[in-house]
Amino acid sequence: MLEIPLFIPGESYGKVVCERGWKWNRGDVPFHDYDLWYVWRGEGRLVLNGEEHPLSHNQCYLFRPGDRVDAWHNPDLPLVVTYIHFSAKESSVMLAALPSRYDIASPYVFEAYLDRFVQVMTLREHRHKEEACMLLRLLLMGLERESLSSKEASRRRSPHLEAMTRIAATIRENPAQAGSIAELAKQAYLSPRYFSMKFRETMGQTIESYIIEKRIERAELLLNQHGMMVGEVAEALGYQNIYYFSKQFKKVRGYSPSKAGRRGALHAND
Structure with missing residues (x-):
């Protein structure tokens, strides 16, 4: 036990x-x-x-x-x-x-x-x-x-760990306003290329995929639990094109955002 x-x-x-x-x-x-x-x-x-x-x-x-x-x-x-x-x-x-x-x-x-x-x-x-x-x-x-383990300890000893985790937390809190890689790199006092490399080492994925993942997580919540329409969610999360948003959502989740909204409606009626 x-x-x-x-x-x-x-x-x-x-x-x-x-x-x-x-x-x-x-x-x-x-x-x-x-x-x-x-x-x-x-x-x-x-x-x-x-x-x-x-x-x-x-x-x-x-x-x-x-x-x-x-x-x-x-x-x-x-x-x-x-x-x-x-x-x-x-x-x-x-x-x-x-x-x-x-x-x-x-x-x-x-x-x-x-x-x-x-x-x-x-x-x-x-x-x-x-x-x-x-x-x-x-x-x-x-x-x-x-x-x-020594590998994990080495990762934690990185002088950039705190900056990377702080920036990741900021993205999770407000994925619609994540900012460009250059802007995020500036927050960490690093060049965009070095920032991208260190973020991947720390978080286990690229900064681009992390931002997309957090936007889609938020989108799914807004569609499932808040009853917002696909167009409203796309606009709220900073997408200029609803079709691009739908394509990105389907690529990450495997189904369309409109289907996500229907799932939320079904669960609400359970």
């Missing part, structure tokens, strides 16, 4: 700027629970179970029961860290398989979850503990992804 681990946040958490004279001396006191520790910025050193590591931005550590830690930082470049103490209700295969140290390749979503966790636990609004448990699980799943 698939394990669904339960992680329980403790009362020790936060995002802090470490004081000028800050240091962490736990080398002789082992951890009794788990601790997720993320470096937003700053410089320092950390010794984990006798092994020394330099500290810098976008690093994340997962400390486990029994771990021993000492750490210092450069007072001129103080560490800014988020820390989350938690426990596991039972021995977790997932936690046992995770490495102790990560360089987060694409920190945008990971950092958003960290900030939301601190906010949820601080405000303590309705069902805050449930949301905090979900956020903690998402954070640990993010670490799990970081430890995948």
